Amino acid sequence: MSSRRKTDDQLILHPSHSNDGIDRRGFLKCMAWAGTGIVWTIAAGGIPESRLFAGPRHGKETGKSSGGFDFVQISDSHMGFNKPANTDVAATLQAAVDRINSLDQRPEFIIHTGDLSHQSKAAEFDTMDQILKSAHPKQIFYVPGEHDTSVDDGKQYLERYGKDTKGRGWYSMDHKGVHFVGLVNVMQLEGMGQLGDEQLAWLEDDLRAVSASTPIVVFAHIPLWAIYPEWGWGTKDSEQAFSYLKRFGSITVLNGHIHQVMQKVEGNATFHTAMSTAFPQPAPGSAPSPGPLKVPAEKLRSVLGLANVTYLEKNHSLAVVDSPLATADHSSARLLRESLFHRGLFRSNLNVG
Numbered sequence: 001m002s003s004r005r006k007t008d009d010q011l012i013l014h015p016s017h018s019n020d021g022i023d024r025r026g027f028l029k030c031m032a033w034a035g036t037g038i039v040w041t042i043a044a045g046g047i048p049e050s051r052l053f054a055g056p057r058h059g060k061e062t063g064k065s066s067g068g069f070d071f072v073q074i075s076d077s078h079m080g081f082n083k084p085a086n087t088d089v090a091a092t093l094q095a096a097v098d099r100i101n102s103l104d105q106r107p108e109f110i111i112h113t114g115d116l117s118h119q120s121k122a123a124e125f126d127t128m129d130q131i132l133k134s135a136h137p138k139q140i141f142y143v144p145g146e147h148d149t150s151v152d153d154g155k156q157y158l159e160r161y162g163k164d165t166k167g168r169g170w171y172s173m174d175h176k177g178v179h180f181v182g183l184v185n186v187m188q189l190e191g192m193g194q195l196g197d198e199q200l201a202w203l204e205d206d207l208r209a210v211s212a213s214t215p216i217v218v219f220a221h222i223p224l225w226a227i228y229p230e231w232g233w234g235t236k237d238s239e240q241a242f243s244y245l246k247r248f249g250s251i252t253v254l255n256g257h258i259h260q261v262m263q264k265v266e267g268n269a270t271f272h273t274a275m276s277t278a279f280p281q282p283a284p285g286s287a288p289s290p291g292p293l294k295v296p297a298e299k300l301r302s303v304l305g306l307a308n309v310t311y312l313e314k315n316h317s318l319a320v321v322d323s324p325l326a327t328a329d330h331s332s333a334r335l336l337r338e339s340l341f342h343r344g345l346f347r348s349n350l351n352v353g
C-alpha cells in the first residue's frame with residue numbers, strides 16, 4: 001500500500017552536537033535571531049536546545065561515522081511571480097541554490113515544500129528545474145502548493161514531480177533510519193488546507209509498519225498546525241493525522257506557505273515553517289489579508305532563505321537552521337518576528353516551560 005521512494009545513500013555524513021549556550025529559557029529571545037540562523041535540536045523528551053547558526057559546532061566536523069546527515073528545505077519559489085515584492089524570483093532562487101552549495105556540510109537531498117510555480121505554467125516549472133539543476137544535492141523531493149494545483153488540478157505537477165507517488169502526490173521514504181512522509185494538503189482547498197480521507201487512510205497504513213522509535217519527518221505545503229485559521233494558515237483534518245503520529249518519539253513537521261519562520265514544540269513534535277525563496281508575507285493578523293509583502297529592496301534577501309536540517313543519530317534528534325539569503329541587514333526579519341512577540345503569538349504557541 002505504501003508508496004516508498006528511495007534516497008541516494010552515498011553522500012557525506014557528519015556528526016554535530018548542539019551545546020552553544022542558549023538554553024530553552026532563552027527560546028523567545030533566540031527566535032528574534034532566527035533570521036540570522038539558529039540551530040534547533042530536539043533532544044529526548046522533546047526539549048529544544050539551540051545554538052546560533054554562526055556558533056561553533058562541537059565534535060568532529062568532518063567525521064563520517066556518526067550516522068547523522070543533513071538535508072535542506074526550500075519553499076515557495078513562486079517562479080513566474082513578478083510583482084514589486086520581488087521582480088526577479090529566479091535570481092533569489094539561484095541565490096538559495098548558491099547558499100546550499102556553499103554549506104560546510106553537503107546536504108544529502110533537498111525538500112521543496114510547494115508553490116514551486118506561481119501559476120502552474122510549464123515555463124515556470126522549466127525555469128525552476130533549470131536553476132535547481134545547479135544544486136549540489138541532485139535529489140529533490142517535492143510536495144505541491146496550491147499555486148501548483150489550482151490552475152489544472154495539479155495535472156502538470158503530477159506529470160513532472162509525481163512519479164512513484166500515491167493519490168494526488170503523497171509518498172513516504174526511508175533514509176538512514178529516518179522515515180519521511182510527504183503529504184498533499186492543497187487539493188481540497190476551502191480556506192484551510194485539507195488532507196482528505198483517502199490520504200489519511202494511506203498515512204495510517206504507511207505508519208503501521210514503522211517502529212515508534214523511528215524519527216519521523218512530515219512535510220507538506222500548508223502548516224499542519226493552526227497558526228492563523230482566519231487566513232487559512234492551518235489544516236482542517238491535521239488532528240486525525242496526528243492521532244496516527246502520536247506514538248512516535250520524535251516527529252518533525254516542515255511546512256511552507258506562510259513565507260516566514262515560525263516554530264512550535266508540542267510533546268515530541270516540532271513544527272517548523274520555512275521562509276520563501278521569493279517574497280515575504282506579513283505576520284499573522286498584522287495586515288488585512290495575507291499576500292506578498294514589499295520590503296525595501298536592500299532588505300529583501302534578509303527575509304528570504306532556506307532551512308538546513310541536521311539529523312543526529314545518537315539521540316534521534318533533528319536540528320533546524322534557518323538561513324537568510326543575505327545576512328548584512330536583518331532588520332526586516334527581526335521586525336517581522338518582533339511583531340509576533342509583541343502580539344503574543346509565539347508565546348501562546350510555545351510549550352517550552
Ligand SMILES: [Fe+2]
Pocket residue numbers: 076078114115145257258259
Ligand atoms: Fe507561497
